[in-house]
Each structure stands twice: as structure tokens, then as C-alpha cells.
Amino acid sequence: MNILYISQMGxxxxxxxxxxxxxxxxAQSKYDNVFWYHMKNDINxxxxxxxxxxxxxxxxTKKISDLPKPFNRPDLVIVxxxxxxxxxxxxxxxxxxxxxxxxxxxGELTKxxxxxxxxxxxxxxxxxxxxxxxxxxxxxxxxxxxxxxSGDRWNKKSxxxxxxxxxxxxxxxxxxxxxxxxxxxxxxxxxxxxIDLLIYACKEIKEELLQSKCEIHIYGPDVENQKxxxxxxxxxxxxxxxxxxxxxxxxxxxxxxxxxxDIFLMTSRFEGHPMALIEAMSYGIPCFVTDGTNMAKEVEExxxxxxxxxxxxxxxxxxxxMIEEKNILSEKGSNSLELSxxxxxxxxxxxxxxLYKSLLSLEDNKR
Numbered sequence: 001m002n003i004l005y006i007s008q009m010g011x012x013x014x015x016x017x018x019x020x021x022x023x024x025x026x027a028q029s030k031y032d033n034v035f036w037y038h039m040k041n042d043i044n045x046x047x048x049x050x051x052x053x054x055x056x057x058x059x060x061t062k063k064i065s066d067l068p069k070p071f072n073r074p075d076l077v078i079v080x081x082x083x084x085x086x087x088x089x090x091x092x093x094x095x096x097x098x099x100x101x102x103x104x105x106x107g108e109l110t111k112x113x114x115x116x117x118x119x120x121x122x123x124x125x126x127x128x129x130x131x132x133x134x135x136x137x138x139x140x141x142x143x144x145x146x147x148x149x150s151g152d153r154w155n156k157k158s159x160x161x162x163x164x165x166x167x168x169x170x171x172x173x174x175x176x177x178x179x180x181x182x183x184x185x186x187x188x189x190x191x192x193x194x195i196d197l198l199i200y201a202c203k204e205i206k207e208e209l210l211q212s213k214c215e216i217h218i219y220g221p222d223v224e225n226q227k228x229x230x231x232x233x234x235x236x237x238x239x240x241x242x243x244x245x246x247x248x249x250x251x252x253x254x255x256x257x258x259x260x261x262d263i264f265l266m267t268s269r270f271e272g273h274p275m276a277l278i279e280a281m282s283y284g285i286p287c288f289v290t291d292g293t294n295m296a297k298e299v300e301e302x303x304x305x306x307x308x309x310x311x312x313x314x315x316x317x318x319x320x321x322m323i324e325e326k327n328i329l330s331e332k333g334s335n336s337l338e339l340s341x342x343x344x345x346x347x348x349x350x351x352x353x354x355l356y357k358s359l360l361s362l363e364d365n366k367r
Contacts, residue, residue, distance in 0.1 A: 079104065167341075184216070198216070
């Protein structure tokens with residue numbers, strides 16, 4: 001198949017799509033003839049160095065018809081993410097044309113995500129995006145929970161292909177005996193990332209956490225200028241010797257932080273399929289996750305850590321259980337590593353190839 005990937009994520013190192021989309025395209029290129037067309041001039045240097053990427057520098061018209069053959073008439077277009085394409089000619093081509101396309105919304109269609117900037121999205125959906133979603137060959141969700149949370153009002157046809165990871169040469173083997181180092185890596189953001197829920201849950205069991213010498217370290221960029229507000233809440237609740245906020249970490253520094261951690265924590269209210277969590281599991285680190293991460297069912301099934309609902313009481317109870325079970329961190333870490341093996345990029349690309357072929361075959365039979 002000739003597959004055209006289009007993307008428009010920002011040139012940042014901390015966002016999940018900036019990592020997962022290039023990996024997805026590269027893996028798919030082993031099974032199909034692919035062309036990656038990034039709809040911005042600003043390109044991450046790592047993308048240029050490691051992947052075959054084309055941008056609006058190379059093809060400024062932002063039209064499929066102006067791309068080189070055979071990608072001016074590809075068999076399939078994969079649209080990475082949902083919003084942000086509204087004014088681009090390429091979307092009008094897709095909606096009005098005959099080229100099949102699949103949308104990978106990466107969490108943007110869930111009910112909770114739709115509540116953010118509600119009025120703006122409501123207007124945009126009516127004017128443009130509902131039609132864009134409805135005319136897609138299918139919506140490609142990252143997890144079953146994301147599909148359920150999004151509902152079928154966008155498009156009656158959907159497939160599930162998760163984000164992936166690569167097998168690591170390093171593995172978490174030694175756990176702290178005198179304390180528990182708990183790590184979160186992601187944006188410093190109070191609502192979506194559930195940092196407020198975490199803080200208030202920790203407040204209720206502060207003494208138990210301190211007695212167990214727990215340290216919660218949160219690493220990430222302060223994209224929405226919330227760091228000071230979060231740090232003030234931590235101080236107001238007297239948790240400054242328990243919860244620490246740090247800047248972002250990348251590459252070798254991130255690996256070092258992960259391997260020094262005993263538990264990877266994510267209390268998000270909603271996610272697509274969090275790359276940071278999958279990566280932590282690939283090092284064999286046990287996880288503490290809420291339902292909003294879309295990974296709680298798998299973590300429970302594999303006994304790869306601890307899970308909680310997205311409320312203070314549930315997070316509190318699961319943190320207490322985590323403290324009680326700190327003697328089985330190694331066992332849960334091994335299970336976490338086993339779980340990560342489900343998300344090998346090459347296996348996911350093979351699955352994608354077969355699903356795409358099946359969808360295109362069904363579409364051809366309709367004509």
C-alpha cells in the first residue's frame with residue numbers, strides 16, 4: 001500500500017505525539033510504502049536526523065495533489081490528531097475527494113477532552129469537524145477505553161491500534177530498601193494530569209507516606225504556567241517534603257530518572273495512550289495509574305502495579321495499598337515489563353497493515 005501520513009504537532013520534545021508519530025511512521029514503512037508530510041515549517045532536528053520527513057518547506061501548497069507520485073493519489077491517508085487542520089487545503093481535499101483516510105485523534109474526541117475549550121470546539125465541530133470525522137474511512141483509537149469514551153457519534157467505524165515502544169537493553173533491577181521513589185513524567189498541568197487529585201489524596205495520608213519515606217517527583221514542562229500555583233498548593237497543604245516539582249527531562253537524563261524510580265505514577269483524568277507510561281513499563285518499572293490513563297485495566301490484568309479511580313478517596317486507598325505491598329515491587333516490575341511487550345512497534349505495524357487492507361477492501365466492495 002501507498003500510505004500518506006500527515007501531521008501537525010509542535011516542535012517539542014516533551015509531548016507524546018512528537019515521539020509516537022515518528023515511531024509509528026517508521027515502523028509502518030517496513031510493511032508499506034509511506035510518505036510523511038508534516039504540515040508545518042518548524043521541524044524537530046531529531047525527526048530530520050532519524051526519519052524521512054517532508055514538510056511545507058518541501059511542498060508549500062499543503063495539497064495532496066502536489067505531492068510526488070504515487071502519494072498524490074495514495075491508497076490511504078493517515079491523519080495524525082484531529083484539531084488544527086481546519087483551514088488547510090489538504091482537509092478540504094480529503095472531505096470532498098475520493099481518497100480514503102483514517103483519523104488518529106489521540107484522545108481529542110473523548111468526552112472529557114471535549115469539555116476543554118467547550119464553546120470553541122462545539123462551534124468548530126458544527127462548522128467543520130463533525131463532517132471531517134464522519135467521512136473518514138474509520139477512526140483509529142489507541143485504546144478500547146478511548147474508543148468507549150469517545151462514543152460512535154463521530155464515525156460508526158473504528159479500529160484500535162495502540163502506541164508502541166521498543167525493547168530496552170536496560171532494566172530496573174534494584175529497588176530502594178529504605179524509601180519509595182515515585183516518579184511522574186509529563187506536563188505540569190493540574191486538571192488533565194490529575195495533579196490536584198494526587199495532592200489532596202496525599203494530604204489525607206501524609207503521615208503514612210512520610211513514615212514510609214515516600215518521595216513523589218514530578219518532572220515536566222510548565223507549558224500552561226501552572227507550576228507556581230501547584231507549588232503553592234503543595235506548600236499550603238504542608239507536603240513540600242513529600243511532593244517535588246522539577247523541570248522536564250529528556251534522553252539519557254530521563255532514562256536515569258526512570259531507573260532510579262521504584263514506581264511510575266500517573267493520575268491523569270484523561271489521556272489517549274500515554275507514551276511516558278508505556279516507556280516506564282518497558283524498563284520494568286511498576287506503575288500506579290488511574291482510570292483516566294486508559295491503562296488501568298491492563299495494569300490490573302497483568303498485576304503490574306496499582307490502579308485507582310479518578311477521585312481523591314480512591315487514589316488515597318490505592319496509595320495505602322501500595323505502601324503495604326512495597327515488598328513485591330520486583331514482582332510487579334517484572335509484570336510491567338511483560339505488559340510492555342504487547343506494544344512492540346513492529347508487531348503493531350504488522351497489525352495496522354492487515355487492518356488497513358481489510359478496511360480498504362470493504363470500501364472497494366461498496367463502490
